[in-house]
Amino acid sequence: MIWQNNICEKIHTQPKTKTCVRPEGTQEKPAEQNARKLAFGGAYIDNSQNDGSAGESVKYSAWLDGAVKEYDIHDLPNGEAAILRDTGVEKDIIPGKVLLSMKDLAMNAFYSLDRSEHITAEVTNHCKENTFASGCCFVDLEVDMPLGKVKINNIINVHDSGTLLNPKLAEAQVHGGMSMGIGYALTEELLYNEKGRPLNANLLDFKIPTAMDCPDYHVEFLEMDDPMGPYGNKALGEPPAIPVAPAIRNAILHATGVSMKEIPMTQQKLVAAFKEAGLI
Amino acid sequence: METVGKSFVRVDARGKVTGEAKYSNDLVPKDCLQAKIVRSTIANGRVTAIDISEAQKVPGVVKIVTCFDVPDIQFPTAGHPWSVEAAHQDVPDRKLLNARVRQWGDEIAAVVATDNVAAERAARLVKVEYEEYDPIPTIEEALAPGATPLHPDIRKDNIFVHTSFKTSPNFDYEKAKQQAIEEYGEENLIEVEGTYRTPRISHCHIEVCTSWAYVDTNGKVTVISSTQIPHITRRVISQALGWPVGRVRVIKPYIGGGFGNKQDVLQEPLNAFLSIACGGRCVCLELSREECISQTRTRHAAKGVLRGLATKDGKLLAREGDIYTNKGAYASHGHAITAGMTTNFKDIMHDAYGCRADGYSVYTTSAVSGAMRAYGVPQAAFFADSLTDDICYKGGFDPLKFRMENCVPPGFVASNGITYYSYSLKECMKRGAEFIHWDEKRKEYANQTGPVRRGVGMGIFMYKVGVYPISLETSSARMILNQDGSIQVKLSATEIGQGADTVFSQMASETTGITMDNVYIISTQDTDVAPFDTGAYASRQSFVTGKAVTPGRGADDLAE
Numbered sequence: 001m002i003w004q005n006n007i008c009e010k011i012h013t014q015p016k017t018k019t020c021v022r023p024e025g026t027q028e029k030p031a032e033q034n035a036r037k038l039a040f041g042g043a044y045i046d047n048s049q050n051d052g053s054a055g056e057s058v059k060y061s062a063w064l065d066g067a068v069k070e071y072d073i074h075d076l077p078n079g080e081a082a083i084l085r086d087t088g089v090e091k092d093i094i095p096g097k098v099l100l101s102m103k104d105l106a107m108n109a110f111y112s113l114d115r116s117e118h119i120t121a122e123v124t125n126h127c128k129e130n131t132f133a134s135g136c137c138f139v140d141l142e143v144d145m146p147l148g149k150v151k152i153n154n155i156i157n158v159h160d161s162g163t164l165l166n167p168k169l170a171e172a173q174v175h176g177g178m179s180m181g182i183g184y185a186l187t188e189e190l191l192y193n194e195k196g197r198p199l200n201a202n203l204l205d206f207k208i209p210t211a212m213d214c215p216d217y218h219v220e221f222l223e224m225d226d227p228m229g230p231y232g233n234k235a236l237g238e239p240p241a242i243p244v245a246p247a248i249r250n251a252i253l254h255a256t257g258v259s260m261k262e263i264p265m266t267q268q269k270l271v272a273a274f275k276e277a278g279l280i
Numbered sequence: 281m282e283t284v285g286k287s288f289v290r291v292d293a294r295g296k297v298t299g300e301a302k303y304s305n306d307l308v309p310k311d312c313l314q315a316k317i318v319r320s321t322i323a324n325g326r327v328t329a330i331d332i333s334e335a336q337k338v339p340g341v342v343k344i345v346t347c348f349d350v351p352d353i354q355f356p357t358a359g360h361p362w363s364v365e366a367a368h369q370d371v372p373d374r375k376l377l378n379a380r381v382r383q384w385g386d387e388i389a390a391v392v393a394t395d396n397v398a399a400e401r402a403a404r405l406v407k408v409e410y411e412e413y414d415p416i417p418t419i420e421e422a423l424a425p426g427a428t429p430l431h432p433d434i435r436k437d438n439i440f441v442h443t444s445f446k447t448s449p450n451f452d453y454e455k456a457k458q459q460a461i462e463e464y465g466e467e468n469l470i471e472v473e474g475t476y477r478t479p480r481i482s483h484c485h486i487e488v489c490t491s492w493a494y495v496d497t498n499g500k501v502t503v504i505s506s507t508q509i510p511h512i513t514r515r516v517i518s519q520a521l522g523w524p525v526g527r528v529r530v531i532k533p534y535i536g537g538g539f540g541n542k543q544d545v546l547q548e549p550l551n552a553f554l555s556i557a558c559g560g561r562c563v564c565l566e567l568s569r570e571e572c573i574s575q576t577r578t579r580h581a582a583k584g585v586l587r588g589l590a591t592k593d594g595k596l597l598a599r600e601g602d603i604y605t606n607k608g609a610y611a612s613h614g615h616a617i618t619a620g621m622t623t624n625f626k627d628i629m630h631d632a633y634g635c636r637a638d639g640y641s642v643y644t645t646s647a648v649s650g651a652m653r654a655y656g657v658p659q660a661a662f663f664a665d666s667l668t669d670d671i672c673y674k675g676g677f678d679p680l681k682f683r684m685e686n687c688v689p690p691g692f693v694a695s696n697g698i699t700y701y702s703y704s705l706k707e708c709m710k711r712g713a714e715f716i717h718w719d720e721k722r723k724e725y726a727n728q729t730g731p732v733r734r735g736v737g738m739g740i741f742m743y744k745v746g747v748y749p750i751s752l753e754t755s756s757a758r759m760i761l762n763q764d765g766s767i768q769v770k771l772s773a774t775e776i777g778q779g780a781d782t783v784f785s786q787m788a789s790e791t792t793g794i795t796m797d798n799v800y801i802i803s804t805q806d807t808d809v810a811p812f813d814t815g816a817y818a819s820r821q822s823f824v825t826g827k828a829v830t831p832g833r834g835a836d837d838l839a840e
Contacts, residue, residue: 102765196323235819246739255735
C-alpha cells in the first residue's frame with residue numbers, strides 16, 4: 001500500500017518482497033529495510049511465504065513484458081524465464097545473491113530480440129502531509145553607543161528540521177540564512193524619496209553584509225525523525241533567516257535597556273534611540 | 281540509511297566552481313537582439329502620450345513597443361499553483377506594459393535593438409507625457425482618506441485584503457483583559473503595547489533577472505529564463521499573451537540564486553511578447569542590478585500595532601496585533617504572505633486566554649512585494665519576539681524561561697489542521713542557551729555602565745513546511761534507465777543553489793539502491809519534457825518533491 005502512486009512501483013518488484021536479490025552495482029540493504037527499499041528493476045526472491053530458504057513457494061519478480069510481475073519459480077513461462085535462465089538464476093537461489101547486474105538487466109531490456117523495452121518510470125505524488133519546523137537564534141553582542149555600532153561576538157542558530165539529508169549542505173544553508181538575518185537586523189532597507197523614487201537601488205547603497213561583517217556562524221541541529229517527511233526531514237531552506245534579527249534586537253535591549261521598535265537598527269537609528277534614552 | 285544523511289559533495293559543485301556550468305546568459309545565441317524597458321519617471325499617474333520618433337532614429341533599433349500596443353489582457357504573476365476555483369485564483373492586475381503607472385519605474389514601453397548600447401540610448405529618447413497623481417508610497421498615505429485607489433477595477437480602496445485570525449471565535453482582547461483583572465488583580469498584570477516596523481528589502485541574488493526568447497520553427501515561443509518556477513512561468517506567459525499553453529515553452533538552466541524573487545513571473549511574458557513582435561527573432565531581456573532591486577519583487581515592509589498581557593509571575597495571557605503590509609503597486613503573491621505573517625505571529629506563542637491577529641495588505645505606489653525567503657515569517661518573528669522581550673523587560677522575566685513556559689507546545693495543531701509532529705523547539709532553546717552561556721551572561725551583563733555594553737538575546741520561530749491543506753502540492757518525477765544500469769532523474773522542482781539536485785540524487789539513490797555515481801540528475805528543466813511540478817519555493821522541495829522519488833511516508837505510514 002505504501003507503494004501506491006510511487007515511482008518505484010513501475011520499476012521495482014512487488015513491495016511485499018522481503019528479501020531482495022541485489023543487482024550488482026547497487027548497495028546492500030539492511031534486511032529490515034528491504035520492505036521499503038527495493039533495488040531497481042532487478043530480479044528478486046520473495047521468501048515472505050516461508051523461512052527464507054529457496055523452495056516451492058519462492059517467487060521472483062521482473063520487469064518483463066513491461067510490467068512488474070511475480071511468478072512462481074516452478075511455473076515460469078518459457079519466454080519470461082529466458083533472461084533469468086541465461087544468468088543461471090534457476091539454480092542455487094540464495095537470498096541476497098546477485099542474480100544479474102544492473103547493466104545486464106538494462107542491456108537485456110534495451111536489446112532483447114523479442115521484448116526490448118526502454119524502462120522508465122514516472123509518478124505524480126500528491127503531498128497531503130504537512131508539519132512544522134522550528135528553531136532559535138542566540139546572540140552575544142557588544143554595542144558601542146556613541147557610534148551606534150553593533151559587534152556580534154558570538155552567534156548560534158539551532159534548528160529543529162527533522163532528519164538531515166546532507167549535514168554539510170544543511171549547515172551551509174544555515175550560514176547563508178544567518179547572514180541574511182544580520183543584514184535584515186542592522187543595515188538593509190530600500191528607501192524612497194517623497195516623489196516615490198527609489199533612492200538606493202544598488203549594491204553600494206543597499207547594504208547587505210559583506211564577508212567583513214559576518215562573524216563565525218555556529219550551527220547545531222536537534223534531529224528528530226518527522227513522520228511526515230520522506231526521510232524524516234522537514235523544512236530548512238528558509239528558516240535560518242528568521243530568528244536572527246529578533247535575537248540581535250533583544251540582545252541590544254539586554255545590553256542597553258532600549259527597546260528598538262524598528263529594523264534595520266542602523267547606526268543612525270541606534271544613536272538617536274540612545275540619545276532619547278539619555279544614555280549618550 | 282546508505283546515502284541519505286551523508287554529506288555528499290554537491291552534484292553541481294564542479295561545474296559551478298570551475299565556471300563551466302551554463303546559466304541563462306551563457307547560452308544566448310550570437311545574433312540575439314537586446315531589449316531595454318522604458319520605465320516611468322513618476323510614481324503615480326497615467327501615460328497620455330508616447331513619442332518614439334527620436335528613439336527610432338537610433339542606429340540598430342529594431343522595434344519599439346509601448347503600453348498602447350500590448351494585448352488588453354490582465355494577468356497574475358504569482359508563483360502559486362493555479363487554482364481551478366475562481367475565488368482562489370491569483371489576482372490579474374497588470375498588463376505586459378501599463379499606461380496606468382503605479383510605481384516609479386513602472387514598465388511603459390520597450391526597445392529592441394541589435395545591441396545593448398543602442399537599446400539603452402533609444403530607451404532614453406522615448407518621450408512620455410503623463411497625467412500625474414500624488415504618490416502614495418507608504419501604508420499610511422495609501423490608507424489616508426481620499427487616496428487614489430490604485431486598482432479601482434479590483435478594489436474600491438487600497439486595502440487589497442483584510443483577514444482576521446483568532447485563537448477562538450469569541451476571543452476579544454479587551455474582554456480578556458477585564459477577565460484577567462478580575463482573576464489576578466490589576467496590580468499583578470504586565471501590559472505592553474507598541475508599534476513595530478520592518479523594512480522593505482531586496483533579495484540581492486547574484487545572478488540578475490534575465491531571459492531570452494524566440495519563436496521556434498514549430499511556432500512555439502520558447503523562453504530561456506533564470507526562474508525558480510518553469511512550469512508556472514509557462515502558464516503565466518500563456519495567460520499574458522492569450523496563447524495556448526502548448527505554444528509556450530520555458531527552459532531553466534542553472535540559476536544563480538532566487539530567494540523567492542524568481543518565484544514570481546517577472547520579465548518573461550514581456551520577453552516572449554517582444555520576440556513575437558520582432559517576427560520571432562531571438563530577443564534577450566536582462567534586467568540591471570538597479571532594476572532587480574527596485575523593479576522586480578521585494579520583502580514586504582510591515583507595521584505591527586501590538587499589545588500583550590502577562591501576569592507578574594510570567595504567564596502570557598493574551599495578545600493582539602493589527603499587521604499592515606506594504607504590498608506595492610501590484611498583487612504579486614496576493615494576501616498569502618500577510619496571512620502567513622499574522623497566523624505565525626498568533627501561533628508561535630501560547631496565550632492562556634487567546635490571541636487575535638488581523639492582517640491588511642495595502643496597495644501603494646512603491647516596489648511590488650512578493651515572495652522572499654521565509655514568506656512573511658521574519659516579520660512575524662520580529663513582531664512576536666520583540667513583544668515577548670518587551671514584556672519580559674517590563675516584568676523582569678528571564679526571556680528564555682518565559683519562552684520555555686509560553687511558547688508553542690508539542691503537538692500543536694493549527695486552525696487549518698497542520699500539526700506539529702516531531703518537536704524539538706525547547707531542546708533547541710536549551711542547546712542554544714548552553715552554547716551562549718545564557719545564565720552566566722544574563723547575570724554578568726545585568727548592571728553595566730559606560731558607553732560600550734554587552735548583551736545576550738534570543739529569537740525563536742516555527743515554520744510550516746509545505747502548503748497543504750491550503751493547496752494540494754503535486755510533484756512529478758521520472759527515472760530513465762541507461763544501458764549501463766545508471767539512471768537519469770528528472771524533476772521540475774528546481775535547483776536554485778539550495779542543494780536540491782544533490783539531496784534529490786541522494787534520495788533517488790537511497791530509494792532505488794543505485795549508487796550515487798550512477799544517478800544523473802537533470803538540472804535543466806524544459807517544460808516540453810520535464811514532468812510537472814510547480815517548482816522551487818517555500819521550504820518544501822526535499823519534503824514534497826522528495827516524496828516523488830521516495831517510498832511513501834507520512835499519512836500512508838501512519839495508516840498502517
